Amino acid sequence: xxxxxxxxxxxxxxxxxxxxxxxxxxxxxxxxxxxxxxxxxxxxxxxxxxxxxxxxxxxxxxxxxxxxxxxxxx
Numbered sequence: 424x425x426x427x428x429x430x431x432x433x434x435x436x437x438x439x440x441x442x443x444x445x446x447x448x449x450x451x452x453x454x455x456x457x458x459x460x461x462x463x464x465x466x467x468x469x470x471x472x473x474x475x476x477x478x479x480x481x482x483x484x485x486x487x488x489x490x491x492x493x494x495x496x497x
Contacts, residue, residue: 424436424461424465427477430482433461434460437464437470438469438471441469443470472485473486
């Protein structure tokens with residue numbers, strides 16, 4: 424997770440579309456900082472936006488068809 428956080432920033436790792444995010448306590452969501460986010464992501468890995476690709480100079484997070492086509496070709 425450290426490599427992903429370095430590549431994207433902790434804010435990008437949080438999947439705010441997930442059911443887990445919607446069910447997360449409002450106080451946690453409203454006061455999220457780096458330390459809290461990393462702890463919550465470790466405790467509830469379904470909150471991590473996926474897929475994460477970090478290889479051969481490629482850094483992608485989430486599934487985006489256009490981004491994948493640009494990176495990998497059609």
